[in-house]
Amino acid sequence: xxxxxxxxxxxxxxxxxxxxxxxxxxxxxxxxSRLRTLSWxxxxxxxxxxxxxxPAEGLPTAFTFVIDAARVADESWLDADHVMxxxxxxxxxxxxxxSDFIKANLKGGRGRVGIESGMSNYLPEGNITHYEYEAFQAxxxxxxxxxxxxxxxxxxxxxDEGTINRFREASRIVDVGHQxxxxxxxxxxxxxxxxxxxxxxxAYAMRKAGSEWEWSYTGGNEIASGYRTGLAGGACTxxxxxxxxxGEPLMVDIHAMFKLGLGDHSHNYLLGPATKRQxxxxxxxxxxxxxxxxxxxxxxxxxxxxxxxMAYCEELGCAEYMVPGFEHGIGMMGDEWRIGRNDGPFPxxxxxxxxxxxxxxxxxxxxYACPEENIGFxxxxxxxxxxxxxxxxxxxxxxxxxx
Amino acid sequence: xxxxxxxxxxEWTAEAHRRLKEQLTxxxxxxxxxxxxxxxxxxxxxxxxxxxxxxxxxxVDSLTICEGEVPAAEFxxxxxxxxxxxxxxxxxxxxxxxxxxxxxxxxxxxxxLSFSSVVDRLNKVLATIPTEF
Numbered sequence: 001x002x003x004x005x006x007x008x009x010x011x012x013x014x015x016x017x018x019x020x021x022x023x024x025x026x027x028x029x030x031x032x033s034r035l036r037t038l039s040w041x042x043x044x045x046x047x048x049x050x051x052x053x054x055p056a057e058g059l060p061t062a063f064t065f066v067i068d069a070a071r072v073a074d075e076s077w078l079d080a081d082h083v084m085x086x087x088x089x090x091x092x093x094x095x096x097x098x099s100d101f102i103k104a105n106l107k108g109g110r111g112r113v114g115i116e117s118g119m120s121n122y123l124p125e126g127n128i129t130h131y132e133y134e135a136f137q138a139x140x141x142x143x144x145x146x147x148x149x150x151x152x153x154x155x156x157x158x159x160d161e162g163t164i165n166r167f168r169e170a171s172r173i174v175d176v177g178h179q180x181x182x183x184x185x186x187x188x189x190x191x192x193x194x195x196x197x198x199x200x201x202x203a204y205a206m207r208k209a210g211s212e213w214e215w216s217y218t219g220g221n222e223i224a225s226g227y228r229t230g231l232a233g234g235a236c237t238x239x240x241x242x243x244x245x246x247g248e249p250l251m252v253d254i255h256a257m258f259k260l261g262l263g264d265h266s267h268n269y270l271l272g273p274a275t276k277r278q279x280x281x282x283x284x285x286x287x288x289x290x291x292x293x294x295x296x297x298x299x300x301x302x303x304x305x306x307x308x309x310m311a312y313c314e315e316l317g318c319a320e321y322m323v324p325g326f327e328h329g330i331g332m333m334g335d336e337w338r339i340g341r342n343d344g345p346f347p348x349x350x351x352x353x354x355x356x357x358x359x360x361x362x363x364x365x366x367x368y369a370c371p372e373e374n375i376g377f378x379x380x381x382x383x384x385x386x387x388x389x390x391x392x393x394x395x396x397x398x399x400x401x402x403x
Numbered sequence: 404x405x406x407x408x409x410x411x412x413x414e415w416t417a418e419a420h421r422r423l424k425e426q427l428t429x430x431x432x433x434x435x436x437x438x439x440x441x442x443x444x445x446x447x448x449x450x451x452x453x454x455x456x457x458x459x460x461x462x463v464d465s466l467t468i469c470e471g472e473v474p475a476a477e478f479x480x481x482x483x484x485x486x487x488x489x490x491x492x493x494x495x496x497x498x499x500x501x502x503x504x505x506x507x508x509x510x511x512x513x514x515x516l517s518f519s520s521v522v523d524r525l526n527k528v529l530a531t532i533p534t535e536f
Contacts, residue, residue, distance in 0.1 A: 052501055061407075066512045066513060066516060069512070069513045070513055073513070080511075080513065080514075081511070083513070084511060084512060084513065085511075085512040085513040085516070087512055088502060088509060089501040089502050089504075089507075089512075090482070090501050090502075090503075090504040090505065090506050090507035090509075091481075091507030091508050091509055092501075092508050092512050096507075097512070100509070365496075376432060
């Protein structure tokens with residue numbers, strides 16, 4: 001690892017921080033299974049069911065599907081001896097292999113094993129399943145399994161410089177994608193194009209610029225046109241074969257990944273000619289986004305921000321079109337839902353009274369939908385909370401052009 | 404009349420070592436340096452036995468049969484005597500035995516994947532030994 005690299009992350013230090021917290025909580029060994037934990041500890045993308053076992057001291061060992069283990073070892077900071085592959089073979093299935101490994105790393109084969117249990121609105125979260133829990137409990141006779149996910153959640157809340165720079169780079173790449181889309185659709189260039197074609201144009205441009213993946217589980221690059229922009233709630237619009245048409249809105253929500261840092265920016269257009277009413281909606285939306293970006297800073301909470309923004313929307317006369325939430329969580333790949341820790345009134349949902357601290361990152365996410373007029377807009381941009389303001393990482397100009 | 408060897412006897416082991424060295428080139432063995440133990444449970448005399456393979460630069464440098472303490476090795480494959488006997492008689496494929504849980508493997512599965520063709524070649528040679536089970 002080159003410590004001078006601006007994308008450098010001190011993964012051994014992360015592991016030592018986890019181990020210190022394990023010691024404080026009397027946890028002898030940690031069995032992580034969530035995608036966010038794998039990314040945060042291994043620095044490798046783990047699309048198959050994977051685990052990381054962190055002993056009380058020393059290096060962690062990753063376990064993944066054998067056909068992908070060599071690739072994970074190649075990309076991770078860990079060497080091949082610390083990335084094991086499991087397979088449906090005698091003694092090599094994930095339960096047998098991992099429980100053998102854990103027992104070998106515990107004095108007398110007994111101890112407290114931290115696991116990651118819970119629930120999420122994000123499907124690829126990777127909490128331990130009921131079956132896995134029972135199977136590990138049976139295989140780890142004499143061990144106590146204790147839920148310890150909060151160790152990772154707490155430690156990963158404030159982003160380090162390498163992580164922030166990876167997000168900045170992913171956003172720079174996303175802006176390349178947006179510029180390419182803009183150049184393709186301007187002056188009527190959108191005619192004859194489909195949503196999937198827009199998604200592909202952006203993807204190609206971003207890949208050329210270094211993106212590894214249009215990472216979003218909501219369908220990669222989410223492109224919506226016409227009535228699909230105004231679907232109530234409107235939080236997921238995988239591109240369809242729908243043709244772009246004059247007089248309709250277009251939502252371009254594209255995603256890039258750079259070293260597990262995530263770019264996620266949504267930009268919106270009106271495909272000309274636009275009506276005065278469409279422009280009124282567009283102006284409302286841009287005003288709300290602008291106000292929101294200028295409001296984010298340390299010390300506020302999701303609830304206080306929502307109150308302030310909804311009051312502003314009332315002034316503008318567009319409150320009925322707003323989704324009254326202005327954020328979602330973000331971290332290295334797999335950490336894409338809850339803000340902060342699991343300390344709110346509804347388990348495993350964002351605590352509305354979470355007080356933002358400098359160094360946290362989130363996606364400023366704003367959804368505007370007017371189904372009865374077949375129009376809607378979405379804004380997303382990764383932001384870094386600072387003491388008195390925030391840094392928005394995508395620099396693509398905030399406006400809704402009529403093209 | 405062809406001489407037969409009692410499975411896992413010192414004589415069988417010596418014959419196996421001779422044939423492996425004679426019939427397998429270093430290239431065929433991928434020039435591998437590693438060690439493997441096949442651990443046989445419930446042999447006909449009720450004992451457990453371990454067959455240790457020491458591979459150096461693609462050559463079967465040592466092949467020893469032992470009882471009692473199992474020697475340390477990079478890979479350990481364990482199962483019932485009858486399962487191994489079936490494999491040696493070519494009645495059962497070793498890969499199928501692993502995938503049905505009749506054999507258990509301990510060791511780095513990623514390395515084992517690249518090693519599996521080498522093990523196949525070893526087994527093919529062992530299957531040619533006139534053996535009394």
